[in-house]
Amino acid sequence: MFGRKTPKDKDLMGHGSTSEKEWxxxxxxxxxxxxxxxxxxxxxxxxxxxxxxxxxxxxxxxxxxSGDLGESRASGPHTAVVEVEGVISASDRANADAVISALKRALKNEGTKAVVLRINSPGGSPVQSAYIYDEIMRLRELYSDIPIYSVIVDTGASGAYYIAAATQEIYANGASVVGSIGVTAAGFGFQELIEKIGVERRQFTSGDHKAFLDPFSEVDPEEQALFEELLGEVHQQFIDDVKKGRGDRLADNDKLFSGLFWTGTQALELGLVDGLKSTSQLARELGYPDIVDFTYRPSPLEQFANSLGASMASTLVKLSQSGDLTLK
The missing domain is CATH 1.20.5 (Single alpha-helices involved in coiled-coils or other helix-helix interfaces)
Structure with a gap:
């Protein structure tokens, strides 16, 4: 009948109401x-x-x-310090540009009364070492009122001693390693090895000596003589500059330029150093005990880039270069 709800209608209405609430x-x-x-x-x-x-x-x-920490503290008279640490190479911290620019900044500072090269290096590139040596000689004339000294810490050998020889005086510790005035270039020869394992060497060059120092070929006597002559010329340049820097302080000893190295105490007897002092001791004796570091420091971004693998790539490149000259 009209107006009357059946049970079926009630179920449908109840279900609709429940669905609406759920939604x-x-x-x-x-x-x-x-x-x-x-x-x-x-x-x-x-x-x-x-x-x-x-x-x-x-x-x-x-x-x-970064890079200006030393200068920000250089308000009064002080002894400026520039570190030469690690291998001397164009791609390492101890490169000519970094050392020279740090020296110039130190010398231009009004409070600098003396400069100390604090050296801890086994040597490295003869070219980079010669660049620094020549610039120190020039700066000594330009800033004649500011003395430049060297203090060898653990090691001041080969190219590192080359640099030190340009300064007015050199100091070291009694146990420091000093000297090694010589030149070396080393490599390997694999020609017999590749023959044993059956590898055929194929090389094409234009020029009789273009494959000079090839590790997979036998040493040519003519090329060996040419290379030894080249080493001799670099060695002689090293000797001449050391004599120029040290003058008559050097002892008359045939082994002085043989590539041998000595302790700081022995080096003092040979005239390779002028005394046994630390950087702090020297600064106090000079009358300027305040030490300000002007050493070039890489920026945080450069350090971050190196940590991402740039330094690893550089190392791999260096390992592949077996014929580089090194002062020893």
């Missing part, structure tokens, strides 16, 4: 989750941006302060 509940849950996700995303973006700003500010502070 509203689901809608509220979804909206709440969406709001929470948006809120979380906004906070995530905020904290990430804050982190990047902090890192960039930190890097900026390091970049502003």
């Amino acid at each position: 509203k509940l689901i809608e509220r849950v979804v909206m709440a989750n969406s709001l929470e996700l948006k809120r979380t995303r906004r906070w995530g973006i905020f904290f990430k941006a804050l982190t990047f700003v902090y890192l960039f500010l930190l890097i900026g502070i390091f970049m502003v302060n």
Whole structure:
């Protein structure tokens, strides 16, 4: 009858009402989750941006302060220090550009009364060493009122001693390693090995000596003589510059330029050094005990780039170069 609800109609209405409530509940849950996700995303973006700003500010502070820490403290009379540490090479910290620029900055500073090259190096490139030697000689004339000294710490051998010879006086510790005035170039020969394992060497060159120092070919007597002559000329340049720098302080000893090295105490007897002192002791005796470091330091970005693998690539390149000259 009209106006009368059957049980079937009641079930349908009840089911519809329940479905509507469920959908509203689901809608509220979804909206709440969406709001929470948006809120979380906004906070995530905020904290990430804050982190990047902090890192960039930190890097900026390091970049502003790096390289000028010594100069910022150089307010009064002081002894300036420039370190020559590690292998002397164009691709290492102890390269001519870095050492020379640090020396110039130290000498231009109004408070600098003396400069000390603090040396701890086994040597390296004769070219880089000669560049530094020549520039020290020039700077000594240009800044004649500021003496330049060398203090050898653990090692001042080969090219490192070449550099030290340009300074007015050289000091070391009694146990320091000093000297090794000589030149060396080393390599390997694999010609017999590749014959034993059945490898055929194929090489094409234009020029009779273009394959000079090839490790897979036998040593040519003519090329060997030419190379020994080249080493002799570099060695003689080394000897002449040491004599020029040290003068009559050198002892008359045939082994002085043989490539041998000595302790600091022995070097003092041979005239290779002028005394046994540390950097601090020398600065005190000079009357300027305040020490300011002018050594070039790589920026944080350069250090970060090196840590990513640039230094590893550089090492691999060096290992592949077996014919480089080295002062020893």
